[in-house]
Amino acid sequence: MVHVSKIAYDCDVLVVGGGIVGLSTAYAITRAAPGTRVTVLEKEPGVARHQTGRNSGVIHSGIYYRPGSLKARYAVRGAAELTKFCAEYGIAHSVTGKLIVATDRAELPRLHALVQRGRENGIPVRELGAAQIAEYEPEVRGLAAIRVRTTGICDYTAVARQLGQASGAEIRYGARAVRIDRRPERGVAVLTARGDVVRGRVLVNCAGLYSDEVARLTGDEPEVRIVPFRGEYYELARPELVRGLVYPVPDPAFPFLGVHLTRGIDGGVHVGPNAVPALAREGYGWGVVRPREAMATAAWPGVWRMGRQHWRYGVGELRRSVSKGAFVDAVRRLLPAVEEGDLVRAAAGVRAQAVLRDGALVDDFLIREGPRAIHVLNAPSPAATASLPIGREVARRALGALTDA
Incomplete structure (x- = not known):
């Protein structure tokens, strides 16, 4: 007679990654199915050390995203839920509203399109003429603007920490995954x-x-590669120049929102980011180079196709990276009073952007499944805003896989 030993599992669901999406997933799992054992593996000594903790802290309204997309649905829903979560747990936050400002006549049709998109997504939007901009931002200049009332700011690191605590999950720090053995x-x-x-x-x-x-x-081919884009920020030495949040009209061909002005929870004003290719997954400066990672990125055909399609945009971003004067010029389009000495270098972030083999930038959240595995493959901004709905969706899939296992 052959005796088969029972497998000793450390947990039911094993989450790799202690950013806000991983912790929101753990939180959603234990809320939906109390008693489910969840372990989170985080390679850093604490949570939210990368995308979650290195951004401008904005609670996005959802105005930019294609109606019906996951980004649109989850951001609109997530903004309201995140604000409520912050209030419930006493996390610093504020619903400030923001301005999206057109500074060139060529941007006016895109601004109007954003108004329509906002209304389709159920977002309250007010259109402003040039003189009305000063009601909200006396130092900002533009031809026209829209005010989005539901945009806010919060402390995302505190949100992530609270999600981890409230989930009851075991969080193991310094636990970088180097090998995964998956068997049905x-x-x-x-x-x-x-x-x-x-x-x-x-x-x-x-x-x-x-x-x-x-x-x-795990043995699954994701059919995308993460291409890291560094976002470089400055801090405004004269924060009194900006009352709230001020954005340019974005280029719809890119997932980046352009250099903007964000008054944070601490009262300081972040200026940025630009978007330049990083030479490492955690390439927070030009001096951070990891040849293996850079070569692996360059080996993906989509990177070269993306470069051929968007090189003009890229040249402008690189110029703003290496020239503070060029960065200041971009800011002056919105805030003419800013001087080069007003900008003080601040910590950079890196956006994990999924790129397809044909060079297309994945423009929505991307979640794929394999046997006993769920992969969140594209969750850059506004993923922090949308973290609670994303977490519920990933939890639903994980619990389904748990039932089938």
């Missing part, structure tokens, strides 16, 4: 860099900048 009959085992093996029934990949690599470790 035995679940998923993750080997960490320090030699621990963690076993779960189902794996959820919320690894952000490394989400495509984690997918491949």
Whole structure:
């Protein structure tokens, strides 16, 4: 008689990544199915060390995103839910509203299109003439603007920390996944860099900048590659020049919103970001170069196709990266009073942008499934805003996979 030993699982759901999406997923799982054991593996010594904690802290309204898309639905819903979550747990936040300002006549049709898109997404929008801009931002100049009342700001690191605590999940820090063994009959085992093996029934990949690599470790081909784009910020030395949030009219061909002005929870004003290719997944400066990562990115055909399609845009972003004067010129379009000395270099962020083989930038959230695995493969901004709805969707899939396992 052959005796088959029972597998000892450390948890039911094993989440890779302790950013806001991974922690929101853990929170949603334990809310929907109390008693489900969740373990979060985070390679850093604390939560929210990358995209979640390195942004301008904006609660996005959802005005930019295609009606019916996940970004539109989840951002609109998520903004309201996130504001309520912050109020419930005493997390610093404020619903400030924001201005989107056209500074050139060529931008006026795009501004009007945003008005229509906002209304389709159920977002209250007020159109402003040039003289009315001063009601909200006396130092800002433009031909026309729209005011979006539901935009706000918050402390996303505090939100992530609270999600982790409220979930009741076990969070293991310093636990970088280096190998994943997935078998239909035995679940998923993750080997960490320090030699621990963690076993779960189902794996959820919320690894952000490394989400495509984690997918491949499980044996699933994601059909996209994460291309890191660094966003460089300055701090405004004269924060009194800006009352709230001021954005340019974005180019619809890109997922980036352009250099904007954001008064944060701490009262300081962030200026930026631009968007330049990073030479490492965590390439927070030009001096951070990881040849293996840079070569792997360059080996993806979509990178070269993307470059051929958008090189003019890229040249402008690079120029603003290496020339503070060029960055100041971009800011002056909105805020003429700003001087070069008013901008003080601040911490940069890196956007984990999924790129398809044909060079297209994935413009919506992307969640894919494999056997006993759910992969969140594209969740840049506004993912923090939309984290609660994204977490529920990923949790729904994870619990379904758990039932089937």
